[in-house]
Amino acid sequence: MLGVLRQKVRSEALILSRLFLTRGYRHAQSFSNHILPGGPVVPRPMREGVQFLQKDSPYRVWSRSFASDNGELFDAVVPFMGESITDGTLATFLKKPGDRVEVDETIAQVETDKVTIDVASPEAGIIEKFVAKEGDTVTPGTKVAVISKSDASTTLAPSEEKPKDVPKSSPPTEKEVAEKKAPKAEAPIKEKPKAPSPAPPKSQVTEPQLPPKDRERRVPMTRLRKRVATRLKDSQNTYAMLTTFNEVDMTNLMKLRSDYKDAFLEKHGVKLGLMSGFVKGVVSALQDLPVVNAVIDGEDIIYREYIDISIAVGTPKGLVVPVIRNANNMNFADIEKQIHTLAKKANDGTLSIDEMAGGSFTISNGGVYGSLLSTPIINPPQSAILGMHSIVSRPMVVGGNIVARPMMYLSVTYDHRLIDGREAVLFLRRIKDVVEDPRRLLLDI
Incomplete structure (x- = not known):
């Protein structure tokens, strides 16, 4: 009797254990709907719900792979x-x-x-x-x-699918091997009758051979280049442009720079260049001939009571023209500091709109690239532009003797609708006098 009772207890325990395992499997199966492929991706807090699984459990692997942070x-x-x-x-x-x-x-x-x-x-x-x-x-x-702002990246679990079995090709039969080894009979080749040689073609005029397209490169224009092209073409179409020339002896200005460059650098923190001398010469010439600083507006002439000098600067991205404001109130040191600041910003591409807006007269220095002579185009809405060129040692007659002098050609292009030839020549002559003898600025003569 006791043995029968023990056997019944063991049977009931076995049934309960199987029932528990079955329910546990169904619970895991229900849980997989949230974390297995095909179910929605859940946030990280779901990982805490799978801590009871073994480390090598596939459920933990999929949960970890599909978890992600929805950062801002x-x-x-x-x-x-x-x-x-x-x-x-x-x-x-x-x-x-x-x-x-x-x-x-x-x-x-x-x-x-x-x-x-x-x-x-x-x-x-x-x-x-x-x-x-x-x-x-x-x-x-x-x-x-x-x-x-989230640094977490969502990764996918590697695919565990095994590649499908590729059916192996059956070995060739003896008949197929024999057919491959047997030489194929070649069809007899019939000799074609030789055609008579054609007469030499008559010489014809052909079109010239152009280079192939693969040796060309098409690049769209930048916005800056488009703007420069439009403004310069509009200037050419609007203004009656004429250019006059002169030459200037650079001896005294170069000697002034050589004598005081060290003291100038020590006191002001910038190098003494030649450009400041030309800016001062342009300011003096504009004060003597204010019509060059004016501009035509419809049927009126606008005389500007200020002198803002634009300096043309070539950059890798194109031509930019920053402005030195109120140059008539500046000395040599102020001009050199402003030129240094604007040139650095132009090369770095950090010039602002305000630093390039306006300007009543432009200076273009093609001499830094080796230009000997040029006719610059007016920068609208201005009426004239000064062209500086390279300094070349040339034989000059000084005091009845032929001596070598550092000479530079100057050019001024002006709007002939507003400025007559007399004013243009006197304007350029005044710049020449100031550059050749800077002491005139001290004496105001």
Whole structure:
């Protein structure tokens, strides 16, 4: 009797254990709907619910692979580009999707008619994606990229599927082997009758052979280059341009720089160049002949009571013309400091719109590139432009003797509708006198 009772207890315990295992499997199966492929991806807190599983359990592997953090997303947009600029061209991306960026780090650059604008990251994080493409026309506020503050990346579990069995090809039969080894009978070749040789063709006029297209490279114009091309062509179509020339002896100005360059650098922190001497000469000439500083507006003439000198600077991206404001109130040191600051910004591409707006007269120094002589084009809406050229040692007659002198050709292109030849010649002559003898500026003669 006791043995029968023990056997019944063991049977009931076995049934209960099987029932528990079955329910545990169904619970795991229900749980897999949330974490196995095909189910929705859940946030990290779900990982805590699978801690009871073994480390090598496939459920833990899928849960870890599909968990992700939905970090905050921020938009990098095109900033305000200036009062007179409404749009620009997205020139280049400096980063790639997946790169990490810091706050205010430049992501892309936008080219406008005048300057290059940087698009900065609003927050530190990872670049999720680019919304715009290079070459797109963008306006202030246009979304360019999406930045995520989350550093976590969602990874997928490797596929565990085994490659399907590829059916093996059966070995060739003896008949097929014999057919491959047997030589194929060649069809007899019939000799074709020889055709009579054609008569030599008559000489014909052919079109010239052009270079193949693969030896050419087509590149779209930048916004800055388009703007420069349009303004210069408009200037040529509007103004009655005429150029007059003169030459200047650079001996005294070069000696002045040589004698005081060290003391000038020590006191003012910038080098004494030749450009400041020409700026002072232009200011003096504009004060003597104010019509050169004027401009035609419809049927009126506008006489400017200020002197803002534009300096043409060639950069890798194109020609820019920053402005020295109120040059008539500056001395040599002030002019050199301003030229140094503007030239550095021009080469770095950091000039602002305000630093290039306006200007009543332009100086273009082609001599730094070796130009001997040129006829520069007027920079609208101005009425004249001075061209400086290279310094060349030439034989000159001084006091009845032939001596070598450092000489430079000067040119001034002017709007003949407003400025007569007399004013243009006297203007250039005044610059020559001041550069050849800077002491005139001290004596105001």
